[in-house]
Amino acid sequence: MAKDPRVHKAITAMKRLTFPQEDVIAVLRKLLKLYEKRWELIEEDNYATLVEAILEYQKEEKNDVNSSRNNYNLKDHSENRHEDLLDDQAPSVRESHNGRADREEVQLLSLEAGEQELKDSSLSQSARNRGNLHSSTYQASTRQNSLAGRESKVQTNERENFQGDHQHGLVASHKRKELDITIQQITSEKDKRVDGSVRHRASLQSTLNIASSTCGKVIISLTCKSNGLPNSWSPNIDAVVKHAEDKYLRSYKIIGPEFSLVQFLKELCNSFLELSSNSTVNSLVSEIMGPNQQGSSRDNIEIKINKRIRKSESSSSSSLVVAQKHSISLEKRRPLRKLPDITNGTEKVRISLLDEFGNERLPDFVYIPQNISYQGAYVQVSLARISDEDCCASCEGDCLSSSFPCACARVTGGEFAYTTEGLLKEKFLDACILMSEGPPEDHHYYYCSDCPCERAKNAHRPEKCKGHLVRKFVKECWRKCRCSMQCGNRVVQRGITCKLQVFLTAGGKGWGLRTLEEIPKGAFVCEYVGEILTNMELYERNKRNCKDRHTYPVLMDADWGTERVLKDEDALCLDATYYGNVGRFINHRCNDANLIDIPVEVETPDRHYYHLAFFTKKKVAAFEELTWDYGIDFNDHNHPIEAFQCSCGSARCRDLKGKGIIKQNSVKNHATESLMNSVQKKKTNNR
Numbered sequence: 001m002a003k004d005p006r007v008h009k010a011i012t013a014m015k016r017l018t019f020p021q022e023d024v025i026a027v028l029r030k031l032l033k034l035y036e037k038r039w040e041l042i043e044e045d046n047y048a049t050l051v052e053a054i055l056e057y058q059k060e061e062k063n064d065v066n067s068s069r070n071n072y073n074l075k076d077h078s079e080n081r082h083e084d085l086l087d088d089q090a091p092s093v094r095e096s097h098n099g100r101a102d103r104e105e106v107q108l109l110s111l112e113a114g115e116q117e118l119k120d121s122s123l124s125q126s127a128r129n130r131g132n133l134h135s136s137t138y139q140a141s142t143r144q145n146s147l148a149g150r151e152s153k154v155q156t157n158e159r160e161n162f163q164g165d166h167q168h169g170l171v172a173s174h175k176r177k178e179l180d181i182t183i184q185q186i187t188s189e190k191d192k193r194v195d196g197s198v199r200h201r202a203s204l205q206s207t208l209n210i211a212s213s214t215c216g217k218v219i220i221s222l223t224c225k226s227n228g229l230p231n232s233w234s235p236n237i238d239a240v241v242k243h244a245e246d247k248y249l250r251s252y253k254i255i256g257p258e259f260s261l262v263q264f265l266k267e268l269c270n271s272f273l274e275l276s277s278n279s280t281v282n283s284l285v286s287e288i289m290g291p292n293q294q295g296s297s298r299d300n301i302e303i304k305i306n307k308r309i310r311k312s313e314s315s316s317s318s319s320l321v322v323a324q325k326h327s328i329s330l331e332k333r334r335p336l337r338k339l340p341d342i343t344n345g346t347e348k349v350r351i352s353l354l355d356e357f358g359n360e361r362l363p364d365f366v367y368i369p370q371n372i373s374y375q376g377a378y379v380q381v382s383l384a385r386i387s388d389e390d391c392c393a394s395c396e397g398d399c400l401s402s403s404f405p406c407a408c409a410r411v412t413g414g415e416f417a418y419t420t421e422g423l424l425k426e427k428f429l430d431a432c433i434l435m436s437e438g439p440p441e442d443h444h445y446y447y448c449s450d451c452p453c454e455r456a457k458n459a460h461r462p463e464k465c466k467g468h469l470v471r472k473f474v475k476e477c478w479r480k481c482r483c484s485m486q487c488g489n490r491v492v493q494r495g496i497t498c499k500l501q502v503f504l505t506a507g508g509k510g511w512g513l514r515t516l517e518e519i520p521k522g523a524f525v526c527e528y529v530g531e532i533l534t535n536m537e538l539y540e541r542n543k544r545n546c547k548d549r550h551t552y553p554v555l556m557d558a559d560w561g562t563e564r565v566l567k568d569e570d571a572l573c574l575d576a577t578y579y580g581n582v583g584r585f586i587n588h589r590c591n592d593a594n595l596i597d598i599p600v601e602v603e604t605p606d607r608h609y610y611h612l613a614f615f616t617k618k619k620v621a622a623f624e625e626l627t628w629d630y631g632i633d634f635n636d637h638n639h640p641i642e643a644f645q646c647s648c649g650s651a652r653c654r655d656l657k658g659k660g661i662i663k664q665n666s667v668k669n670h671a672t673e674s675l676m677n678s679v680q681k682k683k684t685n686n687r
């Protein structure tokens, strides 16, 4: 173990990302030198800089064609590394630097589905040649088993009807089959460590093989090959499966919590059987890369297909018939793009942007940390409008620590909404969540007699008001108050404190926002900041720009219930399309989003204008995407602006047509106004 705890921590963090220790050490050395040992630069954003530097390093190493020089340097490095960074490394790691063959092959993972023996399989042959098989078997069907407490050597058979609707020549003869999913970690004995983990010698080139036998058996095999690269230890297969699942669940959020990698691999096997009956190479490529991406370098992953057909595809013989080879060359790794701070220094914290895919247009907008009026919106902020009841002119220091709640707690029933830790009180938060998600109750809604939203659409014959949710407000101390800026009743106005990152989502949602650290329940994350427009201005703007891919308006109707007739200039909205803050990147998630938007009164008791603040509804893990429920009714046909097909991944996703459950034909998707009418839509949906 390294003596320096910071080195040890960095190595452990990188190990979780499966970076070879040798690479981590080499890069750490360089970075420490470069940053003059300023560890905070390396550690910030959960080692984002280190991750990038390692990827760069690996790319450079790979590009070094002079293998002998490369070997010499690597050995040289590795010895130095031990001296100055890892003084007390485990002997097994030291050992791995020596006696390394230039080119070795270790099969990391092989998955088999089927019940019959493979005959004449190059895969099983190659596995045999490599020596011992270390095998772990998982139950394919249950989530518990795939996520937690996996046990090796447990084999479960799952009944599958192979015939079903697959009209597959190869499997047609088997009406019902047992389908076993077996994950095997295959390696040569000399690569095995004492603790059971496996040393692998390369990470730059991997080969994915899929093969099927005529009796319906499919083998998926992932092979990693070395090219004289630094030695490293491959993690235990349990860790690999869990890591991949966690990554999809936590970072990408494109799948539900019931996702199981093993189940996914099983589906891959079944798809392979289906496709191999009549597929062409193209159809398989299309299956892997998506119909519009054939031949494109969207992922910059080179997929070579060597179709080695030993028998005709339609053959019903029982020998192995197809071996499709996809060589995934990480040499052509996607270029990472990172902006260190999209706020241009306007926030207290830096907010980076990371494009792991390297192919998305950078967002085109101006970052503003606070709302600003576009034109007609008149936000009346004046000391005169703040009455004695709306401020605490005799407080000092921290209002939360005084024995009696001051006047500023009046709005929240004489109790402050925040705890001394700066979180929303659970009772208050839960009440807000219940109002926005719970069964709709009529007294939660206000129906205008002359609704500005409907007036904007048709001034002469406005439709009936769709209803506006009467929201609970938080009220913060402000300028007329005599407490300090550190008062616990000033949270939103102090701005963002969480470590956030804009990232390109993997699920087709465009950019998204994630947290780089765990956030507790009830924490303020950020505001929704944009241009303040009148409702009419927004309507006109949307009519002009309805083709914009992403639109970002929010109606500030949380307190319309207190007005008899709302004048057009008082019906305000926020639009973050052209000017906005990081809140504009928060994607929608149906029903079980981790953020809730709560109106916060700061500068004025006049609630035509307020701040819309996002708080966590539950504890959010580091790297989890932050989402809120826009309140969209995906069945609403009458919206002028076309909305997105929802890819939120929630098990309770409301966009049924997007999932093919409702026919799409004449149904139009509409987004922007859905945001504006979110209340009514949620209500309808809940009914």
Ligand SMILES: C[S@@+](CC[C@H](N)C(=O)[O-])C[C@H]1O[C@@H](n2cnc3c(N)ncnc32)[C@H](O)[C@@H]1O
Pocket: 363, 508, 509, 510, 511, 512, 549, 550, 551, 552, 583, 584, 585, 586, 587, 588, 589, 644, 645, 646, 647, 648, 649, 671
């Ligand atoms: C407020 S923006 C969020 C940031 C946006 N993803 C971007 O790249 O700038 C809203 C837009 O993001 C996309 N989006 C948000 N949530 C989505 C979801 N669940 N499924 C698909 N697209 C989504 C839609 O294009 C939507 O109009």
